[in-house]
Amino acid sequence: MSRIGVFVCHCGENISRTVDVERVAAEAARLPGVAYATDYKYMCSDPGQNLLKNAVTEHRLDGIVVAACSPRMHEKTFRNAAKSAGLNPFLCEMANIREHCSWVHEDRDEATAKASDIVAMMVARVKKDKRLVPITVPVTKRSLVIGGGIAGIQAALDIADAGHQVVLVEREPSIGGHMAQLSETFPTLDCSQCIMTPKMVDVANHPNITLHTYSEIEAVDGYIGNFQITVRKKARSVIEEKCTGCGVCSAKCPQKKIPNTFDKNLGTRPAIYVPFPQAVPNTPVIDRANCTWFKTGKCGVCQKVCGPGAINYEQEDQLIVEPVGAIVVATGFELYSITEKPKGSPIKGYGEFGHGTIPDVIDGLTFERLASASGPTGGKILRPSDGKEPKQVVFVQCVGSRAREKGISYCSKICCMYTAKHTMLYKHKIHDGQAYVFFMDARTPGKSYDEFWRRAVEEEEAVYIRGMVSRLYQKGDKVVVMGSDISVGVQVEIEADLVVLATAVQPRAGADTLAQKLGISYDSYHFYSEAHAKLKPVECATAGIYLAGACQGPKDIPDTVSQASAAAAKVMTLFAKDELEREPIVAKVNEKNCVACLYCKKVCPYGAVEEKEIRDRQGNLIRVVAYVNPGVCGGCGTCQASCPSKSVELDGYTDEQIMAMIEAL
Amino acid sequence: MTPAKKLLSYSYYPGCSLHASAKEYDESTRGLFKALGIGLQEVPDWLCCGATPAHNVDELLSLSLCAKNLSLAEGVEGDLAVACAACFSRLKVTQHHLADNETKRKQVEYAIDGTVNLAKPVKHLLEILAKDFGLDRLTEAVQKPLAGLKVACYYGCLLTRPPEVPQLDCVEAPTIMERVIGAVGAETVGWSHRMECCGANFTLSRPGVVLKLSGSILDSAKAAGADCLMVACPLCHGNLDIRQKEIEEATGQRFGMPVFYMTQLLALAVGVAPGKLGFDSMIVNPLPLLREKQLL
Numbered sequence: 037m038s039r040i041g042v043f044v045c046h047c048g049e050n051i052s053r054t055v056d057v058e059r060v061a062a063e064a065a066r067l068p069g070v071a072y073a074t075d076y077k078y079m080c081s082d083p084g085q086n087l088l089k090n091a092v093t094e095h096r097l098d099g100i101v102v103a104a105c106s107p108r109m110h111e112k113t114f115r116n117a118a119k120s121a122g123l124n125p126f127l128c129e130m131a132n133i134r135e136h137c138s139w140v141h142e143d144r145d146e147a148t149a150k151a152s153d154i155v156a157m158m159v160a161r162v163k164k165d166k167r168l169v170p171i172t173v174p175v176t177k178r179s180l181v182i183g184g185g186i187a188g189i190q191a192a193l194d195i196a197d198a199g200h201q202v203v204l205v206e207r208e209p210s211i212g213g214h215m216a217q218l219s220e221t222f223p224t225l226d227c228s229q230c231i232m233t234p235k236m237v238d239v240a241n242h243p244n245i246t247l248h249t250y251s252e253i254e255a256v257d258g259y260i261g262n263f264q265i266t267v268r269k270k271a272r273s274v275i276e277e278k279c280t281g282c283g284v285c286s287a288k289c290p291q292k293k294i295p296n297t298f299d300k301n302l303g304t305r306p307a308i309y310v311p312f313p314q315a316v317p318n319t320p321v322i323d324r325a326n327c328t329w330f331k332t333g334k335c336g337v338c339q340k341v342c343g344p345g346a347i348n349y350e351q352e353d354q355l356i357v358e359p360v361g362a363i364v365v366a367t368g369f370e371l372y373s374i375t376e377k378p379k380g381s382p383i384k385g386y387g388e389f390g391h392g393t394i395p396d397v398i399d400g401l402t403f404e405r406l407a408s409a410s411g412p413t414g415g416k417i418l419r420p421s422d423g424k425e426p427k428q429v430v431f432v433q434c435v436g437s438r439a440r441e442k443g444i445s446y447c448s449k450i451c452c453m454y455t456a457k458h459t460m461l462y463k464h465k466i467h468d469g470q471a472y473v474f475f476m477d478a479r480t481p482g483k484s485y486d487e488f489w490r491r492a493v494e495e496e497e498a499v500y501i502r503g504m505v506s507r508l509y510q511k512g513d514k515v516v517v518m519g520s521d522i523s524v525g526v527q528v529e530i531e532a533d534l535v536v537l538a539t540a541v542q543p544r545a546g547a548d549t550l551a552q553k554l555g556i557s558y559d560s561y562h563f564y565s566e567a568h569a570k571l572k573p574v575e576c577a578t579a580g581i582y583l584a585g586a587c588q589g590p591k592d593i594p595d596t597v598s599q600a601s602a603a604a605a606k607v608m609t610l611f612a613k614d615e616l617e618r619e620p621i622v623a624k625v626n627e628k629n630c631v632a633c634l635y636c637k638k639v640c641p642y643g644a645v646e647e648k649e650i651r652d653r654q655g656n657l658i659r660v661v662a663y664v665n666p667g668v669c670g671g672c673g674t675c676q677a678s679c680p681s682k683s684v685e686l687d688g689y690t691d692e693q694i695m696a697m698i699e700a701l
Numbered sequence: 702m703t704p705a706k707k708l709l710s711y712s713y714y715p716g717c718s719l720h721a722s723a724k725e726y727d728e729s730t731r732g733l734f735k736a737l738g739i740g741l742q743e744v745p746d747w748l749c750c751g752a753t754p755a756h757n758v759d760e761l762l763s764l765s766l767c768a769k770n771l772s773l774a775e776g777v778e779g780d781l782a783v784a785c786a787a788c789f790s791r792l793k794v795t796q797h798h799l800a801d802n803e804t805k806r807k808q809v810e811y812a813i814d815g816t817v818n819l820a821k822p823v824k825h826l827l828e829i830l831a832k833d834f835g836l837d838r839l840t841e842a843v844q845k846p847l848a849g850l851k852v853a854c855y856y857g858c859l860l861t862r863p864p865e866v867p868q869l870d871c872v873e874a875p876t877i878m879e880r881v882i883g884a885v886g887a888e889t890v891g892w893s894h895r896m897e898c899c900g901a902n903f904t905l906s907r908p909g910v911v912l913k914l915s916g917s918i919l920d921s922a923k924a925a926g927a928d929c930l931m932v933a934c935p936l937c938h939g940n941l942d943i944r945q946k947e948i949e950e951a952t953g954q955r956f957g958m959p960v961f962y963m964t965q966l967l968a969l970a971v972g973v974a975p976g977k978l979g980f981d982s983m984i985v986n987p988l989p990l991l992r993e994k995q996l997l
Contacts (some may be wrong), residue, residue: 374876386873387871387873387874388873388874389873391874441864507893507897509893509894509921510893511893511921511924512924516893
């Protein structure tokens, strides 16, 4: 005869407001096999857990049902409490009477009746619970970092400094990301290159870091502690080991007119190029789409002039398999473009701003390149159309951000600050110029941030106009900005020489594809989702995968670096153990019944099902059955549901238990 | 021989302006449709749609006026063709508004003492020409291509707004007027004030506002190198054509910019006699321009 304990939690008022918890406990006490039932205000608190532990010993309980919140929240808490009271932790179950009951119902009587039903079901189930022992799996103490921007660089350096091997994979030919494109950074106005490039060099020189640039993630297999990553190293057409980075090839390349994407297409570059002079690695890459050799088979100048003989036109993409134990995703962001969007895109363009056809209307990153000492103008702020110095510049905030009608409802977070910075940089370089900013409200929550913004307004005399811009159009060599000043209720028209749009921060194109390869979740905008907004902000719901930087949502540099270090700390925590404990809730095959139809293998999302041969003593093959690799099994139960002969069962969720729950209703 | 063409036929709601100040819009619309072989039958006994003032004063009145017209239109076959941008807007708004507001609908039905039928498609002429009739067929029908005529297409406020109601074309950067007039050989200019307000009804109460707003429309069209403006709204026409002289006096700029209704230019291109297009009732004389371009 079982002796079950039922503990009903008030969750402050979250549950007790709609559920009569005392009645639920009283009814639970009358259920067969229940030896003890009680209620308490905060069951997860220290006294609450003590109450549970004492009850286990006092009433000699052999099973526990905690009627409280979702098991996602506190199952671990209560299982640990049960364990410390000497009970096998898997004999403790949770009845979810918060998310599944009190939060979704209003009628107190109905909700109470439902809560009692839920408790009854879980009591029926816990009686059939078996003692389970956690599974241990080995950990590969190497980690993968995807993305070589400041987030990826910081995470890689932290993990590598802790003594673990890191594989850093970057899509572009050089690491550095967007931060390498910036001129100065807020709120200190220190030079971005000066704080960025030493870190880039550290990455390249670090003995524990393997750097794959111009590479992408091809495939991801495995699970926490034991991932197998296939990296596609795209053909550079340059042999990295031989190249000395002398730059003769780029200088002699007859193709010179290719728009420089690093400079936001403001300048040009040759077909064989390094993205920017401080690039790491300083090895050029041939842009095959624009190279004369690859287009016509004629030219070959770079090969002729290359002293070390590093040019190889026949080079092919390489697939490299890297075993790792943890993954940090740091793929960063890109800026919303106001151009016409393809039909069917949920995000819209800006017809009223000319769909990006006015040359002197640029985005924030383009302005960064104009202001950067290493940019196409050598740091002189000159407008793209005719190279003249702009005397009136209009900055427009919230372009695409916080605009549901354009398909994006979130705030891009960094634009208020970088626009304030832009007005300062502009004033520092063009003293007689005037900066105007159209803004909705200034959002500057950060250390020394509001002071910075006020400096732009009060000392640098940027004119802030509260209101939106309705239309931009070209008039002669000016761009007319039509807007409104809602604080005084008048329409404003400014004839600007240059317009800078603070466009929305979006995740990188292809973020969804990568997420699907990694098996992590993302929101409707394709930002990656953290496991818990407050308590697990750098973890993914998928174990062993961590997030850093703007791939998770708009973030400035300080936040990005903090999160990258946090992700690195999580990786180090994982690597601190030689073996990982995994929940033993895995599927098991009843080999006697299994007919090896292997439906389970077809449906398993984790690829955990294998074929197993059963042989007699002489080694003759008798038959084949399915086998579930407990290290890979995710415990989803899909195999159990699909097995026609009922030969697979998930521990903790056996058919017997499910039937018992139904019968208890 | 191309396959047999579908015979198109519409019920027609001209609205007050087309029977008064915008007679040439009405005449040229009838001429154009006749030349294209599209049937057009006027809704009998129609009444004013309430235009832009009614809904500012009494929403129920404005909805009822349009609902009455919609129910009258039931008696005539074919989708409802509308030329005036304001009438088009009010009829569409009424359909849109009553479709998901049962209470309003009941009030309106009580007011007009009849049922409201919202099923009949209300179509602006542009929609009929570009979508139902088709730009290819329009090009085929051309007898006198408007080659060399640089037209600034002016949409005004109502043709595409509010975004969820007319659904005529892209709300911020429409091209339907350009496509239609381009199909008959005219050249269109890219200009900035295609969708700015002309000042609308302020023409009576605060003409100063109209002089400024319409002035900048004319200015912008002129700067873009247009020979003339093309409109689809009698009120815009009034502000841009009738007040053009006043605007010139106020701004000291000389525009001399003929303001055509879209159907005048289209009808001219498909061979309707120029004498039937009401060019003589335009304030800014278009004849010198049309002669210069050898279109007369």
